[in-house]
Amino acid sequence: MSTPRFPPSPRRPVSTQGPLRVMLLENIHASAQEMLKAEGFEVERLSAALKPEELAERLKGVHLLGIRSKTTVPEEALKYADDLLAIGAFCIGTNQIDLLASSVHGVPVFNAPFSNTRSVAEMVLAEVVVLTRQLFDRSREVHAGQWRKVATGSHEVRGKTLGIIGYGHIGSQLGVLAESLGMRVLYYDVMTKLPLGNSRSVPTLNALLAESDFVTLHVPAMASTHLMMGPEQLAAMKPGACLINASRGTVVDIPALAQALRSKHLGGAAVDVYPEEPEGNSDGFVTELQGLPNVVLTPHIGGSTEEAQASIGKEVATSLLKFVKGGATTGAVNFPNVEAPINPGTHRIINVHRNTPGVLRDINRIVSDLNANIHAQVLSTDANVGYLVMDLDQDVSRQVCEAIAGLETDIKTRIVS
Ligand SMILES: NC(=O)c1ccc[n+]([C@@H]2O[C@H](COP(=O)([O-])OP(=O)(O)OC[C@H]3O[C@@H](n4cnc5c(N)ncnc54)[C@H](O)[C@@H]3O)[C@@H](O)[C@H]2O)c1
């Protein structure tokens, strides 16, 4: 775990006077824009990702940032984003964001942990059939005027074994769908998971690779999953087996996969995610896998269905609104989770501070010196930051807010009135 680098204390509350500014990147669904606009926010919606330097520049004065998987949010982009209240990752993966830096800059990150999982599971199931029947190759041939009616190497999926690596929201749904086609389902996960249907967990990755006709990856991008399918693991797969990766591009060693396909050790592959992906739809793309037989290449569209995107738009916009309006951090992936009922007739102070001893004492001294009455106070901390939601009498709330923002330990303070 890297050491947190706290920004200098802001000395002033975040200004939330006037309409809040929202920047949505990467073609986030219009459902999010509609919800945020309905609250009176100024919403700018762009179709592509921004490079970190441009992002840093354009984040000045922005209160809410919405991204998907292509926008990298490094610490540098957060340094001058003094007004940034929260980031919405309109997807599942949050590996593109420096979560520690966001947390110590007082910026919670919200994602959509379930909304696109069914879409991914359906696409992967389709790919199992497409690969075993070599449908894309046959289709390409007929498009080119070639008639190759062959059965060799084509199989039914009934009775074949699907090996799922990562039995989370996607992997477990996929297992249930695959059983409905008569497949045998094995899974390997680092956590103990409830097997659904007749699926069976195996104790090691190698045990899964040795038995599976199809191996599909559904793990997050993290140090322990980096290149987890390398030359050794690919060699451990059954001859003629197919590999599917719709998780993250860093999980599979692409040159090793290309080699395993060229040598015909593997019978095919479907790849949706790549170590480096273009930022927008007009950019070109090159991978070593292009042109190989029985290889399905898709442009990171596992979760790209209208149903999933509309639902993600609403889910993440709802989290952002609950945070802006009441300070709720439930579901934030990098922040202490707090959700306090609204106290009508009070003003709510939202404060993020360095988690060092004595901060609550200092804050309560300010409240007491200003003779303010506390109606509610909820504090939750993690290793780096403390997150405080406090409801006060309206007449003193602004003074209290300004005094708290002046504390050495302060990271971000605002008032919701
Ligand atoms: N292609 C797409 O468009 C698309 C869409 C959605 C999600 N994704 C990717 O799919 C990933 C999985 O999504 P999910 O919703 O199922 O996540 P999840 O968190 O529900 O499940 C991930 C599972 O992987 C397991 N795991 C972690 N490290 C492992 C390891 N080393 N070996 C085996 N298992 C391990 C976890 O214990 C967990 O059960 C996401 O993190 C995201 O990167 C891609």
Ligand SMILES: O=C(O)CC[C@@H](O)C(=O)O
């Ligand atoms: O929509 C995207 O950009 C990412 C989809 C997927 O990889 C996710 O993490 O949810």
